[in-house]
Amino acid sequence: MNQQSSKKIALVTGGGSGIGRSICLRLAKRNMHILVVDLNIDAANTVMQEINENGGSAQAFAVDVANHQQVAELFATIKKHYAIDILINNAGIAHIGNIENTTESDLDRLYNINVKGVYNCMHAAIASMKEKQSGVIINLASVASSVGIADRFAYSMTKGAVLTMTYSVAKDYLSYGIRCNCIAPGRVHTPFVDNFLAQSYPDNQTEMFEKLSKSQPIGRMGKPEEIAGLVDYLCSDDAAFITGSNFPIDGGFVTLNN
Numbered sequence: 001m002n003q004q005s006s007k008k009i010a011l012v013t014g015g016g017s018g019i020g021r022s023i024c025l026r027l028a029k030r031n032m033h034i035l036v037v038d039l040n041i042d043a044a045n046t047v048m049q050e051i052n053e054n055g056g057s058a059q060a061f062a063v064d065v066a067n068h069q070q071v072a073e074l075f076a077t078i079k080k081h082y083a084i085d086i087l088i089n090n091a092g093i094a095h096i097g098n099i100e101n102t103t104e105s106d107l108d109r110l111y112n113i114n115v116k117g118v119y120n121c122m123h124a125a126i127a128s129m130k131e132k133q134s135g136v137i138i139n140l141a142s143v144a145s146s147v148g149i150a151d152r153f154a155y156s157m158t159k160g161a162v163l164t165m166t167y168s169v170a171k172d173y174l175s176y177g178i179r180c181n182c183i184a185p186g187r188v189h190t191p192f193v194d195n196f197l198a199q200s201y202p203d204n205q206t207e208m209f210e211k212l213s214k215s216q217p218i219g220r221m222g223k224p225e226e227i228a229g230l231v232d233y234l235c236s237d238d239a240a241f242i243t244g245s246n247f248p249i250d251g252g253f254v255t256l257n258n
Protein backbone atom coordinates (compact mmCIF):
# COMPACT_ATOMS: atom_id res chain seq x y z
CA MET A 1 0.00 0.00 0.00
CA ASN A 2 1.36 3.41 -0.81
CA GLN A 3 0.34 6.91 0.12
CA GLN A 4 -1.30 7.57 -3.21
CA SER A 5 -3.84 4.78 -2.73
CA SER A 6 -7.43 5.89 -2.40
CA LYS A 7 -8.02 3.42 0.42
CA LYS A 8 -8.94 4.84 3.79
CA ILE A 9 -6.53 4.00 6.59
CA ALA A 10 -8.01 2.52 9.77
CA LEU A 11 -5.97 1.78 12.89
CA VAL A 12 -7.54 -0.69 15.33
CA THR A 13 -5.98 -1.24 18.77
CA GLY A 14 -6.42 -4.67 20.29
CA GLY A 15 -7.09 -5.82 16.73
CA GLY A 16 -5.74 -9.30 17.36
CA SER A 17 -8.73 -10.72 19.22
CA GLY A 18 -12.47 -10.61 19.84
CA ILE A 19 -14.23 -7.36 18.97
CA GLY A 20 -11.07 -5.74 17.59
CA ARG A 21 -10.46 -8.66 15.23
CA SER A 22 -14.04 -8.49 13.92
CA ILE A 23 -13.69 -4.73 13.40
CA CYS A 24 -10.48 -5.27 11.41
CA LEU A 25 -12.13 -7.90 9.18
CA ARG A 26 -15.25 -5.79 8.65
CA LEU A 27 -13.43 -2.56 7.77
CA ALA A 28 -11.08 -4.48 5.47
CA LYS A 29 -14.17 -5.55 3.51
CA ARG A 30 -14.93 -1.82 3.08
CA ASN A 31 -11.71 -1.57 1.12
CA MET A 32 -9.79 0.12 3.94
CA HIS A 33 -6.13 -0.51 4.70
CA ILE A 34 -6.06 -1.90 8.23
CA LEU A 35 -3.32 -1.25 10.78
CA VAL A 36 -3.74 -4.04 13.33
CA VAL A 37 -2.15 -2.92 16.60
CA ASP A 38 -1.83 -5.35 19.49
CA LEU A 39 0.39 -6.25 22.41
CA ASN A 40 0.16 -9.80 21.14
CA ILE A 41 2.00 -9.70 17.81
CA ASP A 42 1.16 -13.31 16.92
CA ALA A 43 -2.55 -12.52 17.18
CA ALA A 44 -2.12 -9.28 15.19
CA ASN A 45 -0.14 -11.14 12.50
CA THR A 46 -2.86 -13.79 12.21
CA VAL A 47 -5.53 -11.13 11.62
CA MET A 48 -3.26 -9.33 9.14
CA GLN A 49 -2.71 -12.58 7.26
CA GLU A 50 -6.44 -13.39 7.23
CA ILE A 51 -7.15 -9.99 5.68
CA ASN A 52 -4.32 -10.13 3.15
CA GLU A 53 -5.21 -13.67 2.06
CA ASN A 54 -8.80 -12.63 1.43
CA GLY A 55 -8.08 -9.77 -0.93
CA GLY A 56 -7.75 -7.00 1.64
CA SER A 57 -4.71 -5.11 2.84
CA ALA A 58 -3.37 -4.93 6.37
CA GLN A 59 -0.23 -4.52 8.44
CA ALA A 60 0.43 -5.65 12.00
CA PHE A 61 2.24 -3.73 14.74
CA ALA A 62 3.32 -4.88 18.21
CA VAL A 63 2.57 -2.00 20.55
CA ASP A 64 1.53 -1.63 24.17
CA VAL A 65 -1.07 1.15 24.08
CA ALA A 66 -0.28 1.95 27.72
CA ASN A 67 3.25 2.96 26.74
CA HIS A 68 3.23 6.64 25.69
CA GLN A 69 6.62 6.45 23.96
CA GLN A 70 5.77 3.29 22.01
CA VAL A 71 2.48 4.79 20.83
CA ALA A 72 4.17 8.06 19.81
CA GLU A 73 6.79 6.11 17.84
CA LEU A 74 4.11 3.97 16.16
CA PHE A 75 2.18 7.01 14.95
CA ALA A 76 5.40 8.76 13.84
CA THR A 77 6.35 5.69 11.78
CA ILE A 78 2.89 5.43 10.26
CA LYS A 79 2.84 9.13 9.45
CA LYS A 80 5.80 8.64 7.10
CA HIS A 81 3.51 6.55 4.88
CA TYR A 82 -0.11 7.36 5.64
CA ALA A 83 -2.49 9.77 7.29
CA ILE A 84 -4.88 7.85 9.52
CA ASP A 85 -8.55 8.39 8.67
CA ILE A 86 -10.07 6.18 11.35
CA LEU A 87 -8.87 5.34 14.85
CA ILE A 88 -10.63 2.60 16.80
CA ASN A 89 -9.57 2.52 20.46
CA ASN A 90 -10.57 -1.02 21.30
CA ALA A 91 -7.70 -2.49 23.36
CA GLY A 92 -8.83 -3.02 26.92
CA ILE A 93 -8.65 -5.41 29.84
CA ALA A 94 -11.15 -6.62 32.42
CA HIS A 95 -11.00 -6.71 36.19
CA ILE A 96 -13.26 -8.13 38.87
CA GLY A 97 -13.41 -6.54 42.29
CA ASN A 98 -15.01 -4.04 44.60
CA ILE A 99 -13.20 -1.09 46.19
CA GLU A 100 -11.95 -3.21 49.11
CA ASN A 101 -10.26 -5.92 47.11
CA THR A 102 -9.03 -3.75 44.23
CA THR A 103 -5.35 -3.17 44.92
CA GLU A 104 -3.41 -0.05 43.99
CA SER A 105 -1.56 -2.02 41.33
CA ASP A 106 -4.86 -3.32 39.87
CA LEU A 107 -6.12 0.25 39.68
CA ASP A 108 -2.93 1.50 38.00
CA ARG A 109 -2.92 -1.38 35.49
CA LEU A 110 -6.55 -0.81 34.51
CA TYR A 111 -6.00 2.94 34.25
CA ASN A 112 -2.82 2.55 32.20
CA ILE A 113 -4.39 0.34 29.53
CA ASN A 114 -8.07 1.33 29.44
CA VAL A 115 -7.73 5.08 30.04
CA LYS A 116 -4.18 6.15 29.30
CA GLY A 117 -4.07 3.80 26.30
CA VAL A 118 -7.04 5.64 24.78
CA TYR A 119 -5.48 9.00 25.63
CA ASN A 120 -2.12 7.94 24.15
CA CYS A 121 -3.65 6.96 20.81
CA MET A 122 -5.98 9.96 20.49
CA HIS A 123 -3.14 12.29 21.55
CA ALA A 124 -0.89 10.82 18.86
CA ALA A 125 -3.56 10.77 16.12
CA ILE A 126 -5.28 14.10 16.52
CA ALA A 127 -2.69 16.44 14.96
CA SER A 128 -2.73 14.73 11.57
CA MET A 129 -6.54 14.50 11.63
CA LYS A 130 -6.62 18.23 12.36
CA GLU A 131 -4.28 18.86 9.45
CA LYS A 132 -6.58 16.92 7.11
CA GLN A 133 -9.68 18.51 8.65
CA SER A 134 -11.27 15.08 8.89
CA GLY A 135 -11.17 11.95 10.95
CA VAL A 136 -13.26 9.42 12.82
CA ILE A 137 -12.49 8.18 16.32
CA ILE A 138 -14.46 5.39 17.96
CA ASN A 139 -13.77 4.35 21.54
CA LEU A 140 -14.90 1.11 23.15
CA ALA A 141 -16.74 2.05 26.31
CA SER A 142 -19.10 -0.38 28.06
CA VAL A 143 -22.46 -0.62 29.78
CA ALA A 144 -20.29 -0.15 32.89
CA SER A 145 -19.71 3.45 31.73
CA SER A 146 -23.19 4.44 32.80
CA VAL A 147 -24.70 1.90 35.22
CA GLY A 148 -23.48 0.27 38.41
CA ILE A 149 -22.31 -3.31 37.84
CA ALA A 150 -21.37 -5.47 40.83
CA ASP A 151 -17.66 -6.08 41.39
CA ARG A 152 -16.43 -3.91 38.55
CA PHE A 153 -14.95 -1.01 40.54
CA ALA A 154 -11.75 -0.40 38.55
CA TYR A 155 -13.20 -1.47 35.20
CA SER A 156 -16.19 0.87 35.61
CA MET A 157 -13.86 3.73 36.54
CA THR A 158 -11.98 3.25 33.28
CA LYS A 159 -15.03 2.88 31.07
CA GLY A 160 -16.66 5.96 32.63
CA ALA A 161 -13.50 7.82 31.65
CA VAL A 162 -13.68 6.47 28.09
CA LEU A 163 -17.21 7.88 27.79
CA THR A 164 -16.26 11.34 29.07
CA MET A 165 -12.98 11.49 27.10
CA THR A 166 -15.14 10.82 24.04
CA TYR A 167 -17.40 13.78 24.84
CA SER A 168 -14.41 16.02 25.48
CA VAL A 169 -12.61 15.19 22.24
CA ALA A 170 -15.84 15.39 20.22
CA LYS A 171 -16.41 18.91 21.57
CA ASP A 172 -12.86 20.22 21.15
CA TYR A 173 -12.44 18.97 17.57
CA LEU A 174 -15.92 19.59 16.20
CA SER A 175 -14.69 22.45 14.04
CA TYR A 176 -11.86 20.35 12.57
CA GLY A 177 -14.18 17.84 10.93
CA ILE A 178 -13.24 15.14 13.42
CA ARG A 179 -16.09 12.96 14.70
CA CYS A 180 -15.61 11.14 17.99
CA ASN A 181 -18.13 8.62 19.36
CA CYS A 182 -18.13 5.64 21.65
CA ILE A 183 -19.86 2.29 21.79
CA ALA A 184 -21.11 0.69 24.99
CA PRO A 185 -21.50 -3.06 24.55
CA GLY A 186 -23.16 -5.38 27.00
CA ARG A 187 -21.53 -8.75 27.32
CA VAL A 188 -20.05 -9.91 24.02
CA HIS A 189 -18.80 -13.46 23.57
CA THR A 190 -15.04 -13.06 23.04
CA PRO A 191 -11.85 -14.50 24.59
CA PHE A 192 -12.22 -11.61 27.11
CA VAL A 193 -15.33 -13.40 28.49
CA ASP A 194 -13.94 -16.93 28.14
CA ASN A 195 -10.75 -15.98 30.01
CA PHE A 196 -12.80 -14.34 32.74
CA LEU A 197 -14.94 -17.47 33.16
CA ALA A 198 -11.92 -19.78 33.13
CA GLN A 199 -10.15 -17.72 35.80
CA SER A 200 -13.10 -16.85 38.01
CA TYR A 201 -15.29 -19.97 37.72
CA PRO A 202 -13.01 -22.88 36.68
CA ASP A 203 -15.47 -25.46 38.05
CA ASN A 204 -18.76 -24.17 36.62
CA GLN A 205 -17.94 -22.29 33.42
CA THR A 206 -20.96 -23.59 31.47
CA GLU A 207 -23.40 -22.62 34.19
CA MET A 208 -21.85 -19.15 34.49
CA PHE A 209 -21.85 -18.71 30.72
CA GLU A 210 -25.63 -19.31 30.75
CA LYS A 211 -26.08 -16.93 33.66
CA LEU A 212 -24.06 -14.19 31.97
CA SER A 213 -25.97 -14.74 28.72
CA LYS A 214 -29.28 -14.25 30.51
CA SER A 215 -28.14 -11.03 32.15
CA GLN A 216 -28.91 -9.46 28.76
CA PRO A 217 -32.73 -9.22 28.59
CA ILE A 218 -32.52 -10.42 24.98
CA GLY A 219 -31.26 -13.75 26.41
CA ARG A 220 -27.80 -14.07 24.92
CA MET A 221 -24.42 -12.39 24.63
CA GLY A 222 -23.58 -10.15 21.72
CA LYS A 223 -21.43 -11.34 18.84
CA PRO A 224 -18.20 -9.49 17.96
CA GLU A 225 -19.52 -9.13 14.39
CA GLU A 226 -22.54 -7.21 15.71
CA ILE A 227 -20.26 -4.66 17.36
CA ALA A 228 -18.19 -4.47 14.18
CA GLY A 229 -21.37 -3.72 12.22
CA LEU A 230 -22.07 -0.68 14.38
CA VAL A 231 -18.45 0.47 14.08
CA ASP A 232 -18.69 0.10 10.31
CA TYR A 233 -21.77 2.33 10.23
CA LEU A 234 -20.24 4.96 12.54
CA CYS A 235 -17.13 5.13 10.35
CA SER A 236 -19.16 5.62 7.20
CA ASP A 237 -20.37 8.82 5.59
CA ASP A 238 -23.92 7.75 6.49
CA ALA A 239 -22.95 8.69 10.05
CA ALA A 240 -21.64 12.14 9.07
CA PHE A 241 -24.15 13.83 11.41
CA ILE A 242 -23.11 11.78 14.45
CA THR A 243 -20.52 13.01 16.93
CA GLY A 244 -20.25 13.16 20.71
CA SER A 245 -22.60 10.19 21.09
CA ASN A 246 -22.53 6.96 23.03
CA PHE A 247 -24.15 3.92 21.44
CA PRO A 248 -25.40 1.18 23.76
CA ILE A 249 -25.39 -2.24 22.04
CA ASP A 250 -26.37 -4.47 24.88
CA GLY A 251 -29.47 -6.62 24.26
CA GLY A 252 -31.47 -4.26 26.49
CA PHE A 253 -29.08 -4.49 29.46
CA VAL A 254 -29.18 -0.83 30.48
CA THR A 255 -32.80 0.02 29.84
CA LEU A 256 -34.78 -3.24 30.09
CA ASN A 257 -33.28 -4.96 33.16
CA ASN A 258 -36.15 -4.27 35.55
Ligand code: NAD
Nearest residue numbers: 014016017018019038039064065091092142187188190192
Ligand atom coordinates in the same frame (compact mmCIF):
# COMPACT_ATOMS: atom_id res chain seq x y z
P1 NAD B 1 -10.20 -9.46 24.00
O1 NAD B 1 -9.50 -9.77 25.29
O2 NAD B 1 -10.80 -10.57 23.21
O3 NAD B 1 -9.21 -8.64 23.06
C1 NAD B 1 -8.50 -7.54 23.52
C2 NAD B 1 -7.25 -7.36 22.69
O4 NAD B 1 -6.55 -6.22 23.21
C3 NAD B 1 -6.29 -8.57 22.81
O5 NAD B 1 -5.84 -8.95 21.51
C4 NAD B 1 -5.14 -8.03 23.65
O6 NAD B 1 -3.87 -8.63 23.32
C5 NAD B 1 -5.18 -6.55 23.30
N1 NAD B 1 -4.55 -5.73 24.34
C6 NAD B 1 -4.72 -5.84 25.66
N2 NAD B 1 -3.93 -4.95 26.30
C7 NAD B 1 -3.26 -4.28 25.34
C8 NAD B 1 -2.30 -3.25 25.37
N3 NAD B 1 -1.85 -2.75 26.52
N4 NAD B 1 -1.82 -2.77 24.19
C9 NAD B 1 -2.25 -3.29 23.01
N5 NAD B 1 -3.15 -4.28 22.93
C10 NAD B 1 -3.65 -4.78 24.08
O7 NAD B 1 -11.30 -8.35 24.37
P2 NAD B 1 -12.73 -7.97 23.72
O8 NAD B 1 -13.80 -8.68 24.47
O9 NAD B 1 -12.68 -8.07 22.25
O10 NAD B 1 -12.85 -6.45 24.20
C11 NAD B 1 -12.41 -5.38 23.38
C12 NAD B 1 -12.87 -4.07 24.02
O11 NAD B 1 -14.28 -4.08 24.18
C13 NAD B 1 -12.28 -3.81 25.41
O12 NAD B 1 -11.96 -2.43 25.52
C14 NAD B 1 -13.40 -4.17 26.35
O13 NAD B 1 -13.34 -3.45 27.57
C15 NAD B 1 -14.60 -3.74 25.53
N6 NAD B 1 -15.82 -4.44 25.93
C16 NAD B 1 -15.90 -5.80 25.87
C17 NAD B 1 -17.07 -6.43 26.28
C18 NAD B 1 -17.21 -7.92 26.23
O14 NAD B 1 -18.18 -8.43 26.86
N7 NAD B 1 -16.37 -8.65 25.54
C19 NAD B 1 -18.14 -5.66 26.75
C20 NAD B 1 -18.01 -4.27 26.80
C21 NAD B 1 -16.84 -3.67 26.38
